Amino acid sequence: MTRGSPDPTVIVDGTSFALHGNNFSYLFHADDGTGDLLSDHFGGSVTGPMPTDPTPIVNGWTGMSGRVRREFPDQGRGDFRSPAIRIRQSGAHTISALQYQSHTVVKGKPALPGLPATFGDENDVTTIIIHLYDKYSLIAADLMYSVFPRYDAIVRSVTVTNKGKGAIVLEDLASLSVDLPFGDLDMIYLRGEWARETHRQRRRIDYGLQGFRSSTGFSSHSHNPFLALARPSTTEFQGEAWGFSLVYTGSFAVNVEKCAQGMTRILMGFNPDQLSWSLGADETFTSPECVSVYSKDGLGGVSRSLHGLYRNHLVKSQFATANRPVLLNSWEALYFNINSNNLYRIAQESAALGVKLFVLDDGWFGKDYPRVSDTAGLGDWVPNPERFPDGLAPLVKDITALKAATLKSTKPSTNLRFGIWIEPEMVNSKSTLYQEHPEWALYAEEYPRTEQRNQLILNLALAEVQDFIINSVSELLSSADITYVKWDHNRCMHETPSPTTHHAYMLGVYRVFETLTTRFPNVLWEGCASGGGRFDPGVMQYFPQIWTSDNTDAVDRIFIQFGTSLAYPASSMCGHISAVPNHQTGRTVPMEFRAHVAMMCGSFGLELDPTELQPEERAIIPDMIALSEKINPIVLTGDMWRLSLPEESNWPAVLYISKDGSQAVLFLYQLGSKVNHALSRVRLQGLDAQDMYFVDGEGPYSGGMLMSVGLQYCFETDYASKVVFLEKESVR
Numbered sequence: 001m002t003r004g005s006p007d008p009t010v011i012v013d014g015t016s017f018a019l020h021g022n023n024f025s026y027l028f029h030a031d032d033g034t035g036d037l038l039s040d041h042f043g044g045s046v047t048g049p050m051p052t053d054p055t056p057i058v059n060g061w062t063g064m065s066g067r068v069r070r071e072f073p074d075q076g077r078g079d080f081r082s083p084a085i086r087i088r089q090s091g092a093h094t095i096s097a098l099q100y101q102s103h104t105v106v107k108g109k110p111a112l113p114g115l116p117a118t119f120g121d122e123n124d125v126t127t128i129i130i131h132l133y134d135k136y137s138l139i140a141a142d143l144m145y146s147v148f149p150r151y152d153a154i155v156r157s158v159t160v161t162n163k164g165k166g167a168i169v170l171e172d173l174a175s176l177s178v179d180l181p182f183g184d185l186d187m188i189y190l191r192g193e194w195a196r197e198t199h200r201q202r203r204r205i206d207y208g209l210q211g212f213r214s215s216t217g218f219s220s221h222s223h224n225p226f227l228a229l230a231r232p233s234t235t236e237f238q239g240e241a242w243g244f245s246l247v248y249t250g251s252f253a254v255n256v257e258k259c260a261q262g263m264t265r266i267l268m269g270f271n272p273d274q275l276s277w278s279l280g281a282d283e284t285f286t287s288p289e290c291v292s293v294y295s296k297d298g299l300g301g302v303s304r305s306l307h308g309l310y311r312n313h314l315v316k317s318q319f320a321t322a323n324r325p326v327l328l329n330s331w332e333a334l335y336f337n338i339n340s341n342n343l344y345r346i347a348q349e350s351a352a353l354g355v356k357l358f359v360l361d362d363g364w365f366g367k368d369y370p371r372v373s374d375t376a377g378l379g380d381w382v383p384n385p386e387r388f389p390d391g392l393a394p395l396v397k398d399i400t401a402l403k404a405a406t407l408k409s410t411k412p413s414t415n416l417r418f419g420i421w422i423e424p425e426m427v428n429s430k431s432t433l434y435q436e437h438p439e440w441a442l443y444a445e446e447y448p449r450t451e452q453r454n455q456l457i458l459n460l461a462l463a464e465v466q467d468f469i470i471n472s473v474s475e476l477l478s479s480a481d482i483t484y485v486k487w488d489h490n491r492c493m494h495e496t497p498s499p500t501t502h503h504a505y506m507l508g509v510y511r512v513f514e515t516l517t518t519r520f521p522n523v524l525w526e527g528c529a530s531g532g533g534r535f536d537p538g539v540m541q542y543f544p545q546i547w548t549s550d551n552t553d554a555v556d557r558i559f560i561q562f563g564t565s566l567a568y569p570a571s572s573m574c575g576h577i578s579a580v581p582n583h584q585t586g587r588t589v590p591m592e593f594r595a596h597v598a599m600m601c602g603s604f605g606l607e608l609d610p611t612e613l614q615p616e617e618r619a620i621i622p623d624m625i626a627l628s629e630k631i632n633p634i635v636l637t638g639d640m641w642r643l644s645l646p647e648e649s650n651w652p653a654v655l656y657i658s659k660d661g662s663q664a665v666l667f668l669y670q671l672g673s674k675v676n677h678a679l680s681r682v683r684l685q686g687l688d689a690q691d692m693y694f695v696d697g698e699g700p701y702s703g704g705m706l707m708s709v710g711l712q713y714c715f716e717t718d719y720a721s722k723v724v725f726l727e728k729e730s731v732r
């Protein structure tokens with residue numbers, strides 16, 4: 001990061017500010033009279049001067065500040081829409097007047113203290129910091145805007161400093177606040193529950209306040225910190241769309257407010273029910289950052305911008321876009337019924353099928369309180385001596401001595417790798433840790449400590465708890481050749497002792513993640529929270545992949561994975577082939593369909609007992625592994641086009657196109673069989689119209705033909721599928 005000369009992406013003219021990406025502009029200025037920061041434009045590229053807005057005729061009860069588009073609306077001076085900041089001043093009122101004072105332009109992007117954040121050097125990103133000041137209460141607020149022009153993305157965070165003498169309390173703070181001048185917009189968001197996360201929802205924005213919020217203490221299964229806005233006519237491929245994504249793992253709030261004048265305000269940041277942060281003299285508080293992207297190519301454009309930005313400028317891991325090993329996870333294979341014998345047996349079978357990584361899930365730990373069910377053991381991260389009399393090391397040694405069969409795979413033979421499951425933020429009351437440190441759990445005075453899944457949550461706001469986790473996980477990872485970790489988190493936060501606990505916990509979690517992932521950079525870290533309960537950009541900074549849902553039913557997974565892909569790249573998703581009937585839904589679907597759905601994700605694997613496979617299932621797994629390995633690089637790094645959505649079509653389809661455009665892979669699914677119905681036709685997107693492509697070796701066909709006429713396949717049964725490989729003729 002260097003201070004430097006003006007940059008074409010950030011142009012300052014007096015107190016007018018223009019931030020430009022390749023295809024968008026974001027304009028605002030400081031009002032000469034009031035010093036308020038006013039929004040001018042967030043949308044398609046704009047160059048040259050703009051006409052001055054006529055002054056609105058003020059009739060009625062709402063004064064001027066309630067009629068203008070404000071960049072960082074504070075409270076108490078006549079704007080009756082929702083504020084971006086609410087400060088309980090030392091005098092007990094909540095009025096503030098944050099006005100433009102100065103600005104600084106910086107090439108690159110400063111880090112956010114203790115928080116996950118997008119990163120980039122001076123060739124990737126430019127930052128402008130607008131310094132606001134309330135001369136009455138002596139409070140400063142810095143708005144930091146960073147532009148990533150290649151991704152049509154702008155990232156904003158806010159830092160508040162108390163320069164006065166009395167203590168103030170931050171009661172609300174939105175990382176993003178923007179007023180769009182339109183009143184005819186749709187909002188698109190992701191809703192769900194455990195085992196049915198990230199279902200896409202679209203509805204018209206109406207007058208008044210609407211939105212959603214997580215209160216669970218983490219981003220949650222029910223809501224995701226992502227919002228898109230779109231014109232009513234916007235589709236996956238066409239029309240204006242805006243995407244907003246909060247880089248945070250804690251509770252959050254999204255507010256969308258269509259006001260009486262017809263404009264629409266968007267706020268995204270902390271959940272104010274769980275923020276009450278006291279700032280003494282000279283103390284500072286920084287919000288998480290929110291990413292905003294603009295696309296004129298529909299919702300697909302929003303997703304592709306976020307995917308690219310997150311793969312290249314958010315995930316810190318060396319594995320961000322690296323090919324992922326095909327794995328087998330022991331959870332749905334054995335649940336808690338594990339020991340070194342049955343684990344070795346399924347590891348052997350896994351290796352024989354061509355699996356590359358064996359993952360030992362829950363149930364391996366606990367000495368005095370063995371983890372043989374979900375009622376005990378969390379917190380005691382030592383191997384269960386009855387199940388592993390010599391510890392884990394001998395088992396890990398035996399498993400990593402197994403050679404993964406090559407069978408249909410063209411990859412060179414490798415030894416099986418070993419991975420392990422942990423849930424370090426938790427404690428069972430039946431554990432040695434809890435006996436020794438009951439004060440480390442979250443609790444509020446004498447109120448009962450409510451258990452969820454028989455467990456309590458440790459208070460990661462405490463440095464000693466953070467250190468305990470860092471040390472016990474470090475010891476575990478140093479005890480054997482463990483090269484993958486699945487980090488789980490299976491309950492919500494309640495009985496929080498103080499109004500600062502929620503955010504202080506998140507700062508603690510981030511310190512732990514940062515320390516461990518830096519200390520063990522060669523470990524492939526996977527996030528998990530009963531599936532996708534913490535699928536958010538904050539986790540992605542440290543963990544390049546996240547277990548997408550505990551629901552492994554392939555039909556349900558199509559909805560979940562398409563929904564997740566609105567905000568998150570396939571490289572961050574995990575999909576596993578599980579046994580039939582499926583353990584969550586009882587549904588039986590063919591092995592090929594299960595595999596084709598799972599390999600839509602960057603991390604592909606199996607989660608079943610391979611010794612119980614039917615012969616016909618076993619026979620095709622090596623082909624599926626070979627196919628997944630062939631297409632994995634395109635899935636991990638390519639541009640994703642959702643060609644038809646499961647909510648709208650019996651034939652959902654998705655296409656990934658490699659960055660250089662030379663290869664592509666099409667996934668096409670039939671949910672239910674149709675008698676006497678025209679065959680489904682899938683028209684591709686994003687190809688070069690003039691170029692010729694081989695389609696599974698046939699052709700070549702022109703990109704124009706593939707996009708305008710499309711391809712047809714004949715499916716005869718329910719749950720049929722096809723994965724099609726395309727290659728440009730010119731690169732063969």
Ligand code: DGJ
Nearest residue numbers: 331361362528530531550
């Ligand atoms: C919840 C996870 O999402 C599952 O995959 C599994 O790891 C269990 N926890 C183990 O308790």
